[in-house]
Amino acid sequence: MDVRPCADAGLLFELATLDEVLALAAAVRNADLDGVVDVVPAARSLLLRTVPGTDLRGLRKLVLDLPLDVAATRRAGGTVEIPVVYDGPDLGEVARQTGLTPEEVVAAHTGSEWTVGFGGFAPGFAYLAGGDPRLTVARRPIARTRVPAGSVGLAGEFSGIYPRESPGGWQLIGRTDVVLWDADRDPPALLQPGSRVRFVQVERLSGEPRPPARRAPVIDGPRVLEVLATGAQALVQDLGRPGHAATGVGASGAADRCALRLANRLVxxxxxxxxxxxxxxxxxxxxxxxxxxxxxVALTGAPAPATVDGKPVGHNALVRLGPGQTLRLGTPPTGLRTYLAVRGGIDVPPLLGSRATDVLAGFGPTPLQPGTVLPIGPEPDAHPLLDVAPVAPPPADTVTLRAVLGPRADWVHDPASLHGSTWTVSDRSDRVGMRLIGGGLTRCRDEELPSEGMVRGAIQVPPGGEPVLFLADHPVTGGYPVVAVVLDADVDRAAQVRPGQRIRFRLVDEP
Incomplete structure (x- = not known):
């Protein structure tokens, strides 16, 4: 078993087969190891995300000493039957690539017992492995911008079902009406890692797949905030929901966790x-x-000019908002994200224990809109201990981020060039990732990398060579090599860097 560090964010264990990955994942969960916050199985690897400061060398030894029982893991999962109408738009293309007839493709798909390997880009999406090897096909050269919920597809050695409408590049061979994700179900994901799946051909479905209706927050009492304007984007965020990556649910949470913690501390x-x-x-x-x-209330992060009924108020300080008074934010001179905490917290219904909005997965509270009314929770027993916090604003010039060479640094010719270049943040950056322009990293391998678990702060290099620094809403797994990982504390600083601003990486030793 090869072990590759991911800075101070976790460890990546490489194994020979998916069965071994699932067995190790089960062993780690049963061992309940200190510091491990998420267990992320993938095609040939297992990522353990950890609390910053965890003794990674000690954790590595504990994991390598765990006994693996592949046979018991295979027996543990149940079997789920999925009814499918095989009329997908790519059924003919799959037949062409495999040399089978469309009828033989369907027979091979339904004649296999698939195994749920790991989660993917959305809650409830699962990579299914162990099917007929003749069904191994390439992804579409151009991804579709819209794939309907319930679409059944093939890509590489895997099959999968889209739990919601989204873009996608898999070869679509059919459709089902099975609900793959229901936050009110226990567990929410129908397909759990290690379970087995059998596809059953049917002539018609009982109905089209419909995601469960969102529960609207119950507004009860006078402690509310009414949203009048949102600017570019306003989201409800907390510290996220770690622990659910195996079923495709990322941790998400505040992009700048340090600023969120400070705002909550003030109130x-x-x-x-x-x-x-x-x-x-x-x-x-x-x-x-x-x-x-x-x-x-308290404002932290990017110092957007703030007023209450037209009178200026400060940041990193306590502000009182009386009945009917309006708080407005202008454009911050530096930084990107401002946090507004209210004593009592925003009390919208949680999903999987968190109120965070994941924009990539479309999970959690919907983005705020004018007219949204937000309930405020009861005031905590603790009382504020300070009126103002002396915190420097985010810098306006070049920002330096500390990084450690990552698990796939050997996939580029000169990983040290990451350190020697100055990068410009693209305007295509968002909460998923910071896209970087300039410099240049040249990949030295042409083959595809099997999907692996991703961490916040991972620097991934697509074939074009321009890196992406993953932020709060990064995908659970990814198929591009991670050549370095930014230290956890510096990812919060990265979340305040604006498009057009420049950054540099300073490579440091493994923690």
Missing amino acids: ANPEDAAAIEVTFGGLAVRAGSDLRAPLL
């Missing part, structure tokens, strides 16, 4: 209370007119 909330994350200013919120006492 004496628990550090993981939900707040509002505002991108590039423009937020306007009004306190409920029936408030019996002012709301205590």
Whole structure:
């Protein structure tokens, strides 16, 4: 077993087969190892995401000493039957690539017992392995911008079912109406790692796949904030939902966790209370007119000019928002994301224990819109201990981020050139990742990398050579090599870097 570090964010264990990956994943979960916050199986590897500061060398030894019982893991999973109408638009192309007739493709797909390997790009999406090897096909050269929910596809050695409408490049051979993800179900994902799947051909479906209706928050009482304007983007965020990556659910959470924690500390909330994350200013919120006492709020992160009913108020300080008063944010001179915490926290319904919005997966509270009314939770027992925090604003010039060479540094000719170049942040950056322009990394391998678990801070290199630095809403797994990983503390700093701003990486030794 080869072990590759991911800076201070975790360890990547390489194994020979998917069966061994699932056996090791089961052993790690049963061992309940200190510091491990997520177990992410993939095609030929297992990623353990860890709490920063975890003794990774000690963890490595503990994991390597765990006994693997592949046979018991195979027996543990149940079997799920999936009814499929085989009328997909790519059925003929799959037949052409495999040399089979369309009828033989269907027979091979239904004649196999597939194994749920690992989660993918969306909650409920699962990579299914172990099918008929004749069904190994290439992805489409151009991905579709819209793949309907319930579409059944093939890519490489895997089969999969799209749990919701999304872009995708798999070869589509059929459709099902099975609901793959239901947050009110226990467990929410129908397809669990290690379970087996059998596809059953049917002539018609009982109905089209429909995601469960979102539960609207119950607004009860005067402690509310009404959203009047959102600017570029305003989201409810907390510290995220780690622990669900195996079923395709990323941790998500605040892009700048340090700023969120500070805002909550100022108003004496628990550090993981939900707040509002505002991108590039423009937020306007009004306190409920029936408030019996002012709301205590705090602004942190990017220093967007702030006013309450037209009067300027400060950042990193306590601000009182009386009944009917309006707080407005302008455009920050530096930084990108501002956080608004309210004493009591934003009290929208949690999903899997978190109120975070994952924009990539379309999971969690919907992005805020004018007219949204946000309930505020009861005030905590603790009281604020300080009125202002002396915190420097995010820098406007070049930002230096510390990074450690990653698990796939050997996939580029000169990984040290990451350190020697100055990179410009593209305007195509978002909460998923920071896309970088300039410099240049040349890949030295042409083959495809089997999908692997990803960490926040991973620097991934697509075939074009321009890196992507993964942020809060990064995909659970990815198929491009990770040549370096930014230290966890510096990922928060990266979340405040604006498009057009420049960054440099400083390579440091493995923690």
